[in-house]
Amino acid sequence: MSRPYHIAVIPGDGTGPEVVAEGIKTLDAAAETYGFKLQYSTYSIGGEHYLKTGEILPDSVLANVSQADAIFLGAVGHPDVKPGVLEKGILLKLRFELDQYINLRPVKLYEGVATPLKNKTPADIDFVVIRENSEGLYTGSGGYLKRGTPDEVAIQESINTRKGVERCIRYAFEYCRKRNRAKKLTLCGKTNVLTYAFDLWERTFYEVAKEFPDIQTDYAHVDATCMWMVKNPERFDVIVTDNMFGDIITDLGAMIQGGMGVAAGGNINPSGVSMFEPIGGSAPRYTGKQMINPIAAILAAQLLLENIGETRAAAGIENAVMKALRDDIQDVSAGKMGYTTGQVGDLIVNYIRNSAGV
Numbered sequence: 113m114s115r116p117y118h119i120a121v122i123p124g125d126g127t128g129p130e131v132v133a134e135g136i137k138t139l140d141a142a143a144e145t146y147g148f149k150l151q152y153s154t155y156s157i158g159g160e161h162y163l164k165t166g167e168i169l170p171d172s173v174l175a176n177v178s179q180a181d182a183i184f185l186g187a188v189g190h191p192d193v194k195p196g197v198l199e200k201g202i203l204l205k206l207r208f209e210l211d212q213y214i215n216l217r218p219v220k221l222y223e224g225v226a227t228p229l230k231n232k233t234p235a236d237i238d239f240v241v242i243r244e245n246s247e248g249l250y251t252g253s254g255g256y257l258k259r260g261t262p263d264e265v266a267i268q269e270s271i272n273t274r275k276g277v278e279r280c281i282r283y284a285f286e287y288c289r290k291r292n293r294a295k296k297l298t299l300c301g302k303t304n305v306l307t308y309a310f311d312l313w314e315r316t317f318y319e320v321a322k323e324f325p326d327i328q329t330d331y332a333h334v335d336a337t338c339m340w341m342v343k344n345p346e347r348f349d350v351i352v353t354d355n356m357f358g359d360i361i362t363d364l365g366a367m368i369q370g371g372m373g374v375a376a377g378g379n380i381n382p383s384g385v386s387m388f389e390p391i392g393g394s395a396p397r398y399t400g401k402q403m404i405n406p407i408a409a410i411l412a413a414q415l416l417l418e419n420i421g422e423t424r425a426a427a428g429i430e431n432a433v434m435k436a437l438r439d440d441i442q443d444v445s446a447g448k449m450g451y452t453t454g455q456v457g458d459l460i461v462n463y464i465r466n467s468a469g470v
């Protein structure tokens with residue numbers, strides 16, 4: 113058997129540790145069933161650690177996790193810590209330092225899961241958002257003039273580089289080709305108002321498109337994208353967009369696929385270390401109650417296995433999740449599942465073990 117994969121685990125705050133525990137259960141079951149080994153190093157950074165020590169993301173932790181094969185993150189965010197401190201100091205710092213320039217977020221309605229969209233079925237809601245993850249409004253570029261005075265000016269700049277835009281768009285075309293479904297890539301932008309930034313995006317998009325004649329190209333403004341996601345989500349196969357728009361439309365995406373309990377994402381550096389997370393946050397009011405749905409974290413584990421090349425095991429996890437959602441789980445919302453967090457993990461572990469080789 114080949115060497116074990118090293119997984120850096122950051123359970124984080126709130127319900128992060130509870131859902132990460134279930135993700136690890138399923139990773140272990142998949143590893144055992146499909147014949148590979150995983151080794152974990154756990155880092156207890158997050159709000160609690162910050163309040164106790166004043167440390168946010170120590171350099172030593174950054175150095176260690178950057179040596180891992182992948183990172184599995186629960187959630188960061190603590191009610192007693194000012195908004196932004198942990199988000200910028202941990203989550204965004206990891207994304208930027210590790211140059212995880214893709215944020216991959218599947219929006220998939222599974223059978224047995226209720227969507228708020230009337231008359232839409234799993235056949236209609238199955239697309240992937242590729243969000244640029246290293247630039248745009250997220251770089252922290254900007255500043256104040258005369259802060260706190262009536263003449264205050266606040267500037268927050270969207271940074272879009274040809275290199276950054278192109279590598280994201282290229283990844284999206286390649287992903288769309290590999291996904292091999294409708295083979296349609298939609299650029300989501302705002303070319304009618306953001307005439308500098310999205311001019312660069314649009315020119316780059318159609319230039320790169322020439323290398324992918326098998327992929328159909330499509331464009332939608334971000335406001336219209338929101339409309340289509342609700343009205344005709346079947347229009348989409350793969351969407352590529354900038355950091356801020358991608359943040360916003362993927363929360364909408366999470367809702368149409370059933371809720372935060374089932375929404376996972378990957379922060380990907382295609383030639384480096386990638387990080388996988390449930391996208392729902394730390395849900396402080398559910399902490400320690402075993403009420404939160406671990407499926408988003410389990411689907412993050414699935415994305416992680418796909419990323420390290422264990423595609424059969426990844427499919428094993430997804431099939432097990434599909435079976436649990438179809439046959440067992442009543443409602444994917446916290447507290448309404450008909451099972452505890454741990455019981456959902458156990459169900460899925462059983463299905464992983466029992467369906468191997470089928």
Ligand code: IPM
Pocket residue numbers: 199200203204359391
């Ligand atoms: C997300 C989150 C983060 C983001 C926050 C917590 C900084 O909303 O992963 O979508 O805006 O990217």
Ligand code: MN
Pocket residue numbers: 359360363
């Ligand atoms: Mn978000």
